[in-house]
Amino acid sequence: MFARTLSKRVLTTATLAAGGYTAYTWQKSQFQNEVRTPVPLRAEAPQLPTRAELLEKMAKTEEFDVLVIGGGATGTGSAVDGATRGLNVALVEMNDFASGTSSKSTKMAHGGVRYLEKAFWELSKAQLDLVIEALNERAHMLETAPHLCKVLPIMIPVYNYWQVPYFYVGCKMYDLFAGSQNLKGSYMMSAGLASEVAPMLDASKLKAGLVYHDGSFNDSRMNAALAVTAVERGATVLNYVEVTQLLKNEKTGHVEGAMARDRETGKEIRIKAKVVVNATGPFSDRLLQMDNAKDGLPRNDLLQYANEGHSSIGSRVAVSNPRMVVPSAGVHIVLPSFYCPKEIGLLDAKTSDGRVMFFLPWQGKVLAGTTDIPMKQVPENPTAAEADIQDILKELQHYIKFPVKREDVLSAWAGIRPLVRDPRTLTEADVGSTQGLVRNHFLFTSDTGLVTIAGGKWTTYREMAEQTIDEVIKVGHFQAKPCVTKKIKLAGAEGWDPNFVAMLAQEYGLSSKMAGHLANSYGTRSPIICEMFRKDEKNQLPVTFGGRENVTVFKNVNFDSFRYPFTIGELKYSIKYEYTRTALDFLMRRTRFGFLDARQALAAVDGTVSVMGDELNWNDDRREAERVQASEFIKTFGV
Incomplete structure (x- = not known):
């Protein structure tokens, strides 16, 4: 009874000091109004149509407002945007969602510190605009999918005293241009503290550490969440449906839809649409070649085999001699967790050949990369060559005290970075050059009415999708609702609570590792999986x-x-x-x-x-x- 006479402050102090569960329980009951009630866990399964039902809907729909071709970040993002604005949207992807570039990114939701540096030295407003745009979109990713996208501090090791003020000012400028969307303020570490945070670095050479903040995310799970969100909003979204021909009006040549083939059954589907969007990323030229053909069919020489040694190993070529896309291969490797601090990433601001190299904690491992290798053709399945893997390991050894071993590489892959240019103004002499490259994304509508969106990066997918649907509305003369994708919660983010991991572990008796994995992969839908565990x-x-x-x-x-x-x-x-x-x-x-x-x-x-x-x-x-x-x-x- 004595505890009941204590003041709230004394009771709280006594509780914390003694760790008394009884006192804590009493306090909670007495001051319930001052304690935020957690969101209850729900294991309600979403009412999603089956793949067969989506196929039937696609076949029976007389005409869609918009057909999106491509199920990567931009394509599924466009499907979400269009569906939430009231358009009747169809989307087809020839493989799986995120099966291409969208699953092979650096897993960073970032503004791009290297672009900021270029903007400064080149006095480039275009580069600066790119940084500011990406910083704003970074915040939107954290807002719409907080279970998949987290804030990650990144340290730049400094090995020369003159670089300290240079990097410090750069990090502060990065914060400044983020404005109200800034995640956390950057700061400087002493050499001693930096070596404690990252003991794998050679402390004898270290002069300081500069820390700034960006976002880290799970790219292919984000892509899957976008696809599911689009379906839940009424879009007809299908993977493993390949476009075989663009349908064109016989009189005007205007694109009016596409013929597609369900790759599981071989069944042909005729998809009519008022507007068609080409969102196929590195494969954009393939659709543009079909668009240029009077019959809407692909060229017969599209599929070839190539062996370019350094950048692809016997890869089947998806697009030969691309005009719009200037492909570049980026290779990443995954290493054990001891190659990087568990809670902070490392950025090599300038490697021996002038590139930027990341070493980031990701999914309990370390993600290292990337290379930037120009390519002449777009392979169907790019692979990481051994030379590229060794290149990253060699660069890493410059900073790591212990031996960097090839057998520590757990996985390695290559993705195609689609730099783009305007194919309408390109001469034959410019095809093999980098003339007219656009550092940001590129959106245009051809004379046939085909809307093409390409370039950009994961961080800006939402804005790219918004601009794409703006163009669709203009081309199709639609009356549509305003864009709402800056705030809309993706599948699994509804009702998200920062304490969801703890709540999941307590409710289902999970280990902290399993609870963290499920919560940070499936968000508020993870209880559905936990109920499967119980059953x-x-x-x-x-x-x-x-x-x-x-x-x-x-x-x-x-x-x-x-x-x-x-x-x-x-x-x-x-x-x-x-x-x-x-x-x-x-x-x-x-x-x-x-x-x-x-x-x-x-x-x-x-x-x-x-x-x-x-x-x-x-x-x-x-x-x-x-x-x-x-x-x-x-x-x-x-x-």
Whole structure:
């Protein structure tokens, strides 16, 4: 009873000092009005149409307002924007969402400190505008998908005293141009503190550390969230549907839709639309070549095989001699967590050959990159060459005290960075040059009415989508609602609470690692997976064990698979609620298993195929084809 006579301040102090749970409980009950009530966990499954229902809707719809071709960041972002403005939107992607460049980024939501430096030295307003635009959009990403996008401090190690004021002013300018959207203020560390934060660096050479803040995010999961959000807003969104021909008006030549083929069944679909959008990223020239053809068909020489050695290894060419896109290959590698501090990234502001190199904590590992290798053609599946991997490792060794080993590389991949230029003003002499390159994105409408959006980067996807739909409304003469995508919450972000990890762990008795993984991958929809865990304990197992009838007997099993939290329950969830159709969809994009550890992902192929085969009623031939395709693809990821 004595505690009841204490003042609130004394009671709180006593509680904290003693760690008394009873006193805390009493205080909570007495001052309930002063404690924020947490958002209750909900395991309500979204009412999403099945893939079959979406196909039927696409086939039966007489005419859509807009057809978006391409299911990457910009394409799905445009679908969300169009649907939320009241347009009847269809989207088709020939492979899976984020199967191209959108899953192979540096995972940074950033303004670009290197562009700010260029803006300063080149007195370029265009470069500065690019930075300011990206800084604003960075804030919108953190707002619309807080479970997928987090603030990440990044330290620039300084090895010369004269660089200290230079980098310090640069970081402060970066904060300044972010304005009210600034995440956190940049600051300077002493050499001693910097070496404590990053003990892997050579402290004998270190003079200081400059820390600024950007965003880090999960790119392919963001892409999946955009696709699901678009469907929930009424859009008809389908992966594995390939455009085979642009439909044109016989009299005017205006693009009026497309013929497409469902790659699962081979069925042809006629999609009529008032406006068609080309959002195919590095493959934009492929659609433009179809647009230039009177019959809307692709050129016969599009698909070739090339071996360019350094930048692609026997890759099948998707677009030969592109006019609009100037492709450049960026290679990234993934390393164990001891190569970088767990809570702060490192930026090598200037490598030996003048490039910028990142070493970032990501998904419990370290992401290092990137290279910038010019290419003449656009490969269908770019791969990281050994020379590119060694290049990154060599640069990393300049800063790391312990030996940098090739066997530490857990995964490596290449993505195509699509720099763009206006193909309408390009002469044949300019095709092989960098003449007319646009550092930002590029949007235009051809004489046939085809709207093309290309270039840019993940951080600015939302603004690119907004401008694209603005153009669609103009071309189609639509009456539409204002854009709302700056504030709209993506799938999994509705009702998000910063304490969601703790709430999930408490409610379902999860480890902190599993709770963090689910909350930061699926957001407020992760309780659906947890209910699957409760319903069947087998769903808690790693996907490596998929298809084992007796889970109590693990013969010839690599128990390293338990180090990764990717479960059978997640796989079943992704099939039902995220349109996962192949083993690679799950291993590479709905989860990041193959990107984080290609060897372990390779070991999980059989289990993944077994579960998917049962869920999707695959026959033996389909299961074997999936095993082969997934295994061969993962083997190209640096292993």
